Amino acid sequence: MSFLDHLEELRWHLIRATMSILIVATAAFIAKDFIFDVILFGPKKVDFFTYRLFCELSQSLGQGNSLCIDEMPFRIQSRTMSGQFSAHLWTSITAGFIIAFPYILFEFWRFISPGLKKKERKNARGFIFIASLLFFTGVLFGYYIVTPLSINFLGNYTVSNEVFNDFDLSSYISLLRASVLSSGLIFELPILIYFLTKIGIVTPQFLKSNRKFAIVLVLILSAVITPPDIASQIIVTIPILILYEVSIFISKVVYKRQQKELQNV
Template identity: 65%
Template sequence: MVKKQMDEMSFLDHLEDLRWHLIRAVASVIIAATLAFIFKDFVVGIIMAPKHMDFPTYVALCNMSKFFGMDMSFCASELPFVIEVRSVGGQFSAHIWTSIYAGIVVAFPYVLYQLWSFISPGLQDNERKNSRGFIIIASLLFFLGVAFGYYVITPLSLNFLTNYTFAEEVSNAFDLSSYNSIVRSSSLAAGCVFELPIVIYFLTKVGLVTPLILKKYRKYALVVVLLLSAVITPPDIASQVIVAIPILLLYQVSIYISAVVVRNQARKTAKANKKSKV
């Protein structure tokens, strides 16, 4: 019934429907960003936490370093840098942009819901039924990725980059926007990467990807993952391996998801052919 109504809608009607979904999605981000702007101390506490050595990741890595007799840089009393602002409106600008990105993260499930609400009426009933948990799973993967970027990639990057010395005469005084950029890009990039199983699911549904293709190009995917790990982490082997492992696991999960989708589609095709013969 819903699909029939969608078929009867004109192109302009579809554009109008899309416009309202986009308006609601943007409004949710603005509301969440406004709340983040108001509760500045809470948000700043989250952003600045990886700067301090009592951050859970540093404590865990320090204990591991002591146990294995490795590099003790994670056990330092503090990271050797200070954060400064070198423009008149720097702090206000950082407050605005931090609130906006926080709004995007918090409102992500609702934005996804608006996107799904626009797409789902055009799907078959069985397709909507099979994709019922899409918003929950996609949101969960996104938040897991953000947490991974925040608790793993960010502290590894800060520890390496702030302890790297070009010359003893040079001290580390980073601009606030530069520090925020590391926290933001690490978290959001990881959040997007963790959506890989969802992307593979839909690519398989439309026939662009199959399990055989994913298995065939797995070794090339390994190279891409290592390159990606080198880009979003410091250039040390340990950090790259730590980041590469969950991405490779996601790729393997994506192969399994693709296989399930192909198997279900083959089963439906077989049933349809059996009914047509009868």
């Protein structure tokens, strides 16, 4: 195929991926009550799963109700004419992207797989499943851990009793969207390291020797996507560090396999 033929092929893959997002986004747009009242505003309610879990944890550790939440002292409002409609529209598109993520990967795989060798296609057979599993795990982590910690901290933070927290709808949704999507993408780290090792950009030795720098970057990243309290940062840092160690293991496996293939040539 010529370069223009490749571009034409890529265009149709992008069109199909975009259509899948729009189809799911339309369904999410129709299911407005469930998307907003149950999912989006779930972390705002004191009986949210994560808050109940922390409360039960503090009681089981003999700390009483130290981690229990009795109220969320803030309100959510819309201060622009198109605020609620815009929030509805962009939330639907975000939901479309998240739910259609496996199909988007499938279209990406269909585009690149013809350029791979038969053995490479065989070795990457579980790519879509593993990448989707990691992404959805990250999304759930962002929704059930990062988002509640952020909302609880920022919602209860005050500089004076004279100031009442009235958060704009777009601000609330932006916080939730950033927490969920950033966590989902961060959990794709092992997949990224796999491909970077395959093309020779990183090696296991490089990842090991730069572990201390990676830890610093992880701490900075955790500070960015979580509220500025130590407990929240530790909760977010631990799984990211585990992902980094898993990435080192994956890089080691890929690197050894490549070295063995070179020896057999």
